[in-house]
Amino acid sequence: MGTFYGIGVGPGDSELITVKAVNIIKKLTILYAPQARKNGLSFAEKIATPYFTDSLTIKRRHFPMTHDLAEKQQSWNEIAAEIIKDVKAGNEVGFITLGDPSVYSTYSYLADIVRDDVPIKTIAGISSYSQIAAEVSIPLTIDNESLEVIPATASIDQISQALDVNDNVILMKVSAKFEAIYQLLSDRELLGNALLVSDASLESESARKLSEMAISEKVPYFSTVLIKKQLRF
């Protein structure tokens, strides 16, 4: 029997992957790559491509982006069954995921399904928020400060609570809810403490102060807001 590896490929730059992840990708026989759209190449696959060997079999699998949990679970179950079969046949099998596999990743669901049947190993990756802090050379947290990571898909009450009790807050996936987030930060007089970073580590990367933006602006899909109460941007 082989092993199933969940591999974080980092935030975007192919160099922001660990040496361990590269070494494991090179010894895989089968690699599962997520596809957001049918027939599309995933962002995670693009990042990892420089490390693929000629003998690697790539299995692109579509993970539906839907709020229908039953539909998602059906797709996870089907892919997990295939992975179990491949590992039991003696293959070293990988699944690549953007950023860190332990942070908001589809990998967590796959791992939960396959872990009773085959050995699994998780290879940590650089998370998008870690890269955002690095890009602007501003710490996420220091001393006795706390740091909260929360997706903008959480309720405004939960986000407000996070701002109440933390020195540093990272708001993930803000693009679909930017207006409500902007309004909340404005109401709490925190616009001056907030930075919007988009496409971290990519050529299209940008970092903008929220105090210099308009509430109606459209922000890129890969956008995160970093709020630091002890710092004015």
Next chain:
Amino acid sequence: MGTFYGIGVGPGDSELITVKAVNIIKKLTILYAPQARKNGLSFAEKIATPYFTDSLTIKRRHFPMTHDLAEKQQSWNEIAAEIIKDVKAGNEVGFITLGDPSVYSTYSYLADIVRDDVPIKTIAGISSYSQIAAEVSIPLTIDNESLEVIPATASIDQISQALDVNDNVILMKVSAKFEAIYQLLSDRELLGNALLVSDASLESESARKLSEMAISEKVPYFSTVLIKKQLRF
């Protein structure tokens, strides 16, 4: 003029460093390495040693572990002045730090002192908590869940508040305060939801359920407690 690089070397295993960090270490002329004790080799330096070139000059500098802020600031200022001089003389200068340079790192203080005088770049690293989650293949956070990172050196009230409002809490640096943390988790009936991970990614690594530990146990220096409200360990 050269550049000053703050480089995260990850949690312990020399392979858990990014390809970018390796490439930058290889082109440095001078590397500053922190020393907790005078004449000692730091843990960060041990991790990075496989990537040192023969021509690299290593400058080990002592950062006092004290609660005396003035003493710490004096040492940061002295080291920062030396770094500025080296970078202005045309050197590519690095400073290595355990884990991620954006998370509870002395690098943040050095960066703040030197950033007006020389160009700085921060190279993200795998944080200890990211590695802990990977070691046990358990997600830090999924879906709409929140994640808070807080050091055990914060007040018990703050830690209690973190447990009130978050699905997932990472308690860093618990060794000096283990009894109080254990008592808090016991009072809140969260011992069953808590895992203590020590020396992540090292040979001495261990992961233990808090529900199977005694309050009086002595825990290793590099110990972190992961609390997941939605999961019984």
